[in-house]
Amino acid sequence: MTGKRVALHMKYASLSFLSLQTASHVVATRYSRATNRDSPYLPSTVVALVEIFKMLITLSMLFAEKGYSFSTTLQTISCEVLKKPRETIKLSVPALLYVIQNSLLFVALSNLDSATYQVCYQLKILTTALLSVAMLHKRLRISQWFALILLTSGVVLVQLAKSEGAESAAKSKEGSVFIGLLTVVAASCLSGFSGVYFEKVLKGSNQSLWIRNVQLGGFSIVIAFASIYVKDGETVAANGFFQGYTYLTWLIILLGVLSGITVALVVKYADNILKGFATSISILISTLVSFYFLDDFEPSFGFFIGATLVIFATFLYGIEFGKK
Structure with missing residues (x-):
């Protein structure tokens, strides 16, 4: 009974953490980009630091998996990474x-x-599903296709509402709504392809995660x-790698690193239904913070309908995915 209670507590703790981590990461990043335009940090350096810290955590987990033996860990990396260039x-x-x-x-x-x-970034569910069918030959139920149609419709409604909301755009002092929508769609497509490709590679070998x-x-x-060298090399040389960094920047880095750990906890202790619930909660948190605290968001009827469709579609797709 104690074990079941611990598992239950871990399930809801991981989901709560996922909701807060996702919403906090998005809100903190948005706030940092909107309020620090005169001397902003370089996103390319933030991405690099997140990858370094993720690598340190991965190496620590591999070290633990190998019985906390430096020699065994180094030998494993040499044999499985350096001596297998085709796999790497x-x-x-x-x-x-x-x-x-x-x-x-x-x-x-x-x-x-x-x-x-x-809301718009949930389009990655659609791209992941379609690419899973094309690359992994997965089959989707009719209800899942229906959920994907609802999801797409919801995202389109939100994008239309955002594009037409001239007053909201002016209020939030955004550079370009079109660029924002275009990049989030592009990121969703890349997220779907990279995730499915990584899954295909994992299933095609016996190497550990x-x-x-x-x-x-x-x-x-x-x-x-x-990327830093090509895009921001001259700026880094002139003003330093950590130019524009504040406590908020380091918080964004920390939240980015924690995202991988959070997903791992959810995969272990929860399921796709509850993960969809956590995603919905994070959307609601982000919406409330944007409206009440950042003052850069004015909700419209189109956004409300679109967001509702996206949240419902996320639930429905998670429920059907969990039946497999």
């Missing part, structure tokens, strides 16, 4: 896409309020720093 190079594709995706999300949140961003994450993280770090 496969992870360069999702690594590149993850870096681009994370960079696009900063652009999106520089131009959109967190509520609109949260932590080894795959080491391979992925290695490429991500290299690509992230290459």
